Amino acid sequence: MSTHRQLHLNAFLLGAGHHSAAWRRPDSPAEQLGDISYWERLARTAERGFFDAVFFADGHSTGDVASGPRWFLEPLTALSAMARATERIGLVCTISTTFFTPFHAARMLASLDHISGGRAGWNVVTSMFDAEARNHGLEAMPARQQRYARAEEFVQVTQQLWDSWADDAVLVDRAGLYADPARVRPVHHHGEHFQVDGPLTVPRPPQGRPVLFQAGASGPGRDLAARYAEAIYAVAYDLTAGRDYYADVKARITAAGRNPEAVAVMPGLVTYVGSTEQEARAQRAAVDALLPTAQSLAQLSTFIQQDCSGWELDAPVPPLPPLERFGGPQGRYATILRIIDVERPTVRQLLGRLAAGGGHCTMVGTPESIADRIEHWFRSGAADGFNLMPPTLPDALDDFVDHVVPELQRRGLFRTDYTAHSLRGHLGLPRPARGAPA
Amino acid sequence: MSTHRQLHLNAFLLGAGHHSAAWRRPDSPAEQLGDISYWERLARTAERGFFDAVFFADGHSTGDVASGPRWFLEPLTALSAMARATERIGLVCTISTTFFTPFHAARMLASLDHISGGRAGWNVVTSMFDAEARNHGLEAMPARQQRYARAEEFVQVTQQLWDSWADDAVLVDRAGLYADPARVRPVHHHGEHFQVDGPLTVPRPPQGRPVLFQAGASGPGRDLAARYAEAIYAVAYDLTAGRDYYADVKARITAAGRNPEAVAVMPGLVTYVGSTEQEARAQRAAVDALLPTAQSLAQLSTFIQQDCSGWELDAPVPPLPPLERFGGPQGRYATILRIIDVERPTVRQLLGRLAAGGGHCTMVGTPESIADRIEHWFRSGAADGFNLMPPTLPDALDDFVDHVVPELQRRGLFRTDYTAHSLRGHLGLPRPARGAPA
Structure with missing residues (x-):
């Protein structure tokens, strides 16, 4: 890691923006949500701002289709396409451990990591809604403890699958072996939830293992994060809640025997940026009025x-x-x-x-006043960075990149260019050795 | 469909080529198989030749890693990236009905269809090997009849999920409804193998339903193809085998109450193209010698x-x-x-x-002599087109596109430019109405 502590920023891209009335604005991109070039443009904007990653959520039920767009493109396919429209920015994909299986998840994330040249991340979720469960052969969501037990085994198997090929397994010795069978090992996992023989069909990913994000809020969720997460997406309504969460989860990481400084805690952040405080408040009021x-x-x-x-x-x-x-x-x-x-x-x-971000921290103001608050969270033990949740797209992301990022850069809080080529590099995370503990 | 019957051509892209010694050639791309730009270049070559589609196989076990590359990138992620490097060519993705579930498959294929603007195809397979089954919680492959029973239900549910949104369900009425709930219907499938409530999270794909390919060789496989396939990838060693298969499967399609002329039968085809017969044979001998x-x-x-x-x-x-x-x-x-x-x-x-294509039809010769044989198959009830299996990549695909395609075009057998923007369009297939029978 850099000796000089730096902010981390993800761009959480969702529909026409995180505000539930964003799509109702006259100039909203609501017709373009199935058009991959819309998502590519957003990713390039975030990359122009040197963000660590774009972050894609996911869900397996439509919800109320009348009230607004919820989902459209599936994240693994969308991020694979977006990988080719960008060069440096990380690509964090939400995958549910309740609805996927480890072999599929490991294979697709490994493939995304190869396609992107080492920029894949995995946001581990256990999903929420019975309507989702009913699309996957379940009558209802399993209880939280069951979901997290499955999630933990899922993560373990996935990491074993990524490690099933040694980094130097592929030899391409044209007169001899394509790959050394002694360096490609089965997994032979026989657990409570999964039976997986391995090895993976995909050689070891460029990052060794795609970066593991987690967003646990409940006790079991925080414990899973403490044991496995390499970056954490948090929900913190205000500085007090941010500090409480930050202190609690860092303590849990320490208790799990890991280095708490290595794991970035990134609360969600909704921003309305104006050239004056009034202008920013007017922006918010305009979209609130459409609700x-x-x-x-x-x-x-x-x-x-x-x-x-x-x-x-x-x-x-x-x-x-x-x-x-x-x-x-x-x-x-x-x-x-x-x-x-x-x-x-x-x-x-x-x-x-x-209405915007569902109770995540919201900052409304000028670039300077928002940078002040970001810096305060960053310096007072509430955040290592933020998962930006632009209330309206593309403009709230543009505003942040064009006005807040330069202010953060002036203060020495944020990179002025990428210094790494992988998502691990952006987050200051080491590349895990094969077989290393999670 | 065009009144003038035309050949259909897919480019089946695999590793360094379909010949198992292809990777051993000094100039082989064996080091690039995890590099998406390699696959993009191949797809652009096939598009330069106005092929209907690129075709990706898939498998869920590594096989013998010593003897050569088998798999590397996962097909859904790879084809999503390749969609952005191409504009017109179809993208056919193999997905196993034994290892996936309908909701995942329907969602990802629908997303690929949106990303590619209507160019997605699905090659339905039931998979083969116990080693694959052991990566998905099974001790061994289910028996063939069981696999095909599951496959049939899988296809039915998938098509219902694609139809769960009406084409005009998304309204984007900024003062009212984003989508009309009356035009988004659940599936409520309760079958032998799957319980799926629906609707899909992805609005109806541009093609209505991605094009369904199938490659059944066994009796149950041919029957599944007869009932559902919109194009068929066949194995035919010689003209006699080609005619036998063609007649049998077209009769089964008729017996299933469908139009046999609408379903293209496309045998696999391995070609070695030389400026003389001797040069073509020498190309083959050179790669055979590396075996x-x-x-x-x-x-x-x-x-x-x-x-x-x-x-x-x-x-x-x-x-x-x-x-x-x-x-x-x-x-x-x-x-x-x-x-x-x-x-x-x-x-x-x-x-x-x-060694090349495992017993598929092989044609070795000049562009003219290969075009003669292709035309003969096409005109004598053995093929509606071919799934080209270049023994060596990229050169055998280049040779076919640069030398055989022009000869086929001179004979009026193959398009001289794309006339459609979707894979359905290339294949002359109508866009299925919502709720239409498979």
Whole structure:
């Protein structure tokens, strides 16, 4: 790693932007979401800003198709194409350990790593929704502990598969061996969830192993991150929540016997950048004004797993069950509880807060004031970087790259050019030796 | 379809070429097999020759890594990248119905179809080897009948998933609905092998459904092809075998209530093109001479599922069990029996015959003499086109594109420019209406 600590930035690309009304803007790219050249342009913008990676989420159910675009292109195919439109930026692909199997995931990620010349990352998720499970032969999502047990075994097998070929296994000795069979070993995994013989069909990836991202918010999720993640996508509504999460997960990494400084914690960050504070606030208000309240209440119902379609918009948010009695995904729910606790919002105010990024940290202001806050998070133990969630695309990404990145560079917080060719290199991570512990 | 019957040509891209010694040539691209730009160059060559498609095989086990490259990049990721290096040529991806599930396959193929602007094809296979099964949680390959029963249900569910969004479901009404929920329907499939609720996360592909290729050789394989295939990759050692297969499979298509003229039968074709017959034969002899006999005997052992490592090279091939007593993949075995029957070869001669394309039709000669034979197959009920299997890459593909394609064009047998933008268009296939029978 560089001796001088630097910020890490991912560009989390989603639909027409993370704000749920982004697609409703007159000039939104909502018609282009199935057009790969749209995604390539976004990736090139992030690369122009020297971001560590673009980050693709994924889900296996359509959700409410009326209220806005949710998914379109499948991430592995989309990122493989985007690899060819870019040269240096990392490509982080979400793959669910509940719906995939290790051989498929290892093979496709290894292939993406070869295609991109060492720029693949894997965001490990265990998925959330019963509607997703029903597309994969399950009646409902397995319980959290089961999902994480499967995820851990999945990650272990995947890493063994990436290590099944030695780095020097392919000899191309034209008078002799193409590859040395002694350097290509089976995996012979017989576990609780998977039986995989190996070896992989793909020689060892350029990075050794694609970089492992994780976004655990629950206890089991944080523990999985502590044991395996090489970078962490976090949810932190404010600096207090950011510091709490950061301290907790770094302690867990230490407890797992790993170096906490090597694992970048990157909270999601929604930004509205203006040349004045007023202009930035006006940008936000303009897209907030496009928000249909019925749709937002439906989204809130999903987040809190109860029907709030009848809630009165200008009344205070009704009391919600405490975190420990909530059976759904913990991260966002904890944030909602925190927003209610800190801001005592009306229902309408809560909807506005959640419309972009669903309660992730939001910074609205000038390049300087946003850089101030980023620097403060970075220097006060709340973040090693951010997973930027542009509320509107492409403009909010353009604004960040064109105005905030130069300000961060002026402060010596962010690279002024790429210094590495792999995603591992951008993150300061060593290339894992074959057979090294995760 | 064009009123004037035209040849169809796919370029089946594999390793350093289909000849198992191709990688041993001094100038072979054996070091570049993980480099996507190698595959992009090949795809552009095929596109320069106005081929219908590039065709990617797939397998889920490494095989004997010593004897040569078998697999490297995973096909869905590779073809997604190659889509961006080409504009018109189809991209046919092999996906195993034994190792994938319908939701994953439908989603990735739909995404590839969007990324490529309507150029995706799916070569449906049921896979072969126990070593592959052991990478996917199975102890051994299921029996053929079971595999084909699963394959049929798999294809049906996949087509339902592609049809789950109406072509006009995405409205992008900025003041109203992103998509019309009434035009996005679930699948609610509860079958013997799969439970899939749907709808797909990807709106309907540009082609409606990616084009379905199949290569069944066994009875169940031919029946699956008859019911579902929109183009067929065949194995035919000689004109007699080609005519027999063609007549049989076209009759099965008719019996299945479909139009046999709409389904192109495309045997594999290995070509050595020279400016003289002698030069072409010398090309073949040069690569044959690089063949290690031990490796070839091992490959033969795989094909006939018995150990022939001790066979005497210059003795006649020992008697083999008849086709009906053979438990492995039928197509190649039938070809081996036919080579033995027609040529009465020594073991060494049989190895030479199998080294390139494993007993597919081989044409060695000048552009004119090869075009003569192609035309003869085409006009005498043996082929609607060919799946070209260049024995050596990139040169044998270059030779075909630069010398044989112009000769076919002079004869009015092959297009002189693309007339369509989709793979369906190249093959003269209509775009299936939503809900149309397969």
